[in-house]
Each structure stands twice: as C-alpha cells, then as structure tokens.
Amino acid sequence: MKTKNTLAIKLVLLSIFASLANCEAQNSTEILHAIPEGYESCCGTQPVTFKSEKTSIYIPNVFTPNGDGINDVFIPSVNSEVLTLVNFTVLTPGKDTVLHHVTFLDVRKLREYAWDGKRRDGTLYSGAFRYGMEVLDQQRKMSIIEGEACAIPCRKEMDVFRTKEGCYYPVQEDKNGDVDKAALNLEKECVQ
Numbered sequence: 743m744k745t746k747n748t749l750a751i752k753l754v755l756l757s758i759f760a761s762l763a764n765c766e767a768q769n770s771t772e773i774l775h776a777i778p779e780g781y782e783s784c785c786g787t788q789p790v791t792f793k794s795e796k797t798s799i800y801i802p803n804v805f806t807p808n809g810d811g812i813n814d815v816f817i818p819s820v821n822s823e824v825l826t827l828v829n830f831t832v833l834t835p836g837k838d839t840v841l842h843h844v845t846f847l848d849v850r851k852l853r854e855y856a857w858d859g860k861r862r863d864g865t866l867y868s869g870a871f872r873y874g875m876e877v878l879d880q881q882r883k884m885s886i887i888e889g890e891a892c893a894i895p896c897r898k899e900m901d902v903f904r905t906k907e908g909c910y911y912p913v914q915e916d917k918n919g920d921v922d923k924a925a926l927n928l929e930k931e932c933v934q
Contacts, residue, residue, distance in 0.1 A: 790921050794877075795879070800910075801889060801891070806929060814859070824879055827852075841857065841861055
C-alpha cells in the first residue's frame with residue numbers, strides 16, 4: 743500500500759513541476775523577448791515587397807531613426823522599371839496626422855526624399871505608422887501601394903526587434919528592388 747501512495751505522490755509532484763515549467767511567468771525566454779506595449783503590430787504584419795509585371799519595390803517594415811547611419815531612414819527601394827513615385831505619404835496609425843509627405847520622388851535620388859523619423863515639429867516619432875504612394879512604371883502603369891511599418895526607438899527594451907522574425911530593415915534590400923531575407927539587418931544593441 744505504501745508503494746502505491748509513494749508512486750501517487752511522485753506523480754502529483756511531477757505534474758506540479760511540469761505545470762510550473764510551462765507557466766509563462768517561469769519561462770525566462772518569453773520574458774526576455776516580450777514585445778513592448780504599443781509595438782505588437784511591428785514586423786511581419788504587412789508584405790514588404792510589391793511586384794507588378796517587371797516592377798519590383800521593397801518597403802522595409804521597420805527602421806531605427808537613431809542617427810547611427812544604419813537603417814536611419816524610411817524609403818522604398820525600387821528596381822529600374824519604376825519611373826517615379828508620387829505622393830509618398832507617412833501617416834499616424836489612425837491616418838489623422840501627416841508625418842511626412844513628398845509629392846514627387848525622383849527614383850534616382852530616393853534617399854533625398856526619405857523620412858528621417860521626425861514629426862513636422864522636429865521631435866522624433868516612434869511606433870507604428872501607415873504609408874502610401876503611387877508608382878508609375880516604364881509601361882506607364884500607375885499602381886497604389888499602402889502598408890504599415892514601425893519606427894523603432896533605440897532603447898534596451900527594443901532589442902527584441904534586432905532578431906524578431908518578420909522584421910525587415912532598409913539595409914536588407916537587394917539590387918532588384920526586393921527584400922533579401924538572408925541579409926543581416928546590421929543593427930547592433932543600442933541603449934539610450
């Protein structure tokens with residue numbers, strides 16, 4: 743009888759320990775990789791490429807406007823089939839405030855028209871935003887592209903975005919106006 747009780751007690755204890763091991767509060771990996779509040783929609787929520795016949799455009803879904811020279815600006819990357827971009831607009835998530843707007847973009851000088859992450863008053867914006875633009879290609883076909891992306895501030899709790907699946911940065915463009923998912927994002931740990 744004593745053997746059955748001992749076995750039953752061991753099974754109960756094993757069950758309790760298994761439950762504790764699966765508890766989110768005990769899972770340190772989950773805690774270390776938690777997405778900061780307000781940034782849950784960043785990365786992987788929208789496609790980052792647009793293709794139409796020969797036209798290819800890569801649009802990053804995250805950037806880090808911290809002034810380190812890496813992934814500091816938000817701008818699409820296009821292949822040689824794109825003639826121009828029109829009405830490149832960046833808006834707050836509710837589309838109630840324009841953060842950046844350029845009427846006409848010369849595709850040969852895209853970086854000159856990039857959004858540096860600043861609001862019109864010069865303060866740095868962080869979080870999710872929406873964007874839209876019209877694309878005119880070599881065949882004179884006009885397409886409208888809209889999507890979502892995030893400006894990630896350089897703070898310790900944002901380190902999760904350096905390796906989060908589905909995050910694609912400006913430096914991950916290839917030469918054909920597409921995303922190179924194997925390319926490194928070149929983001930290093932940064933803390934303000």
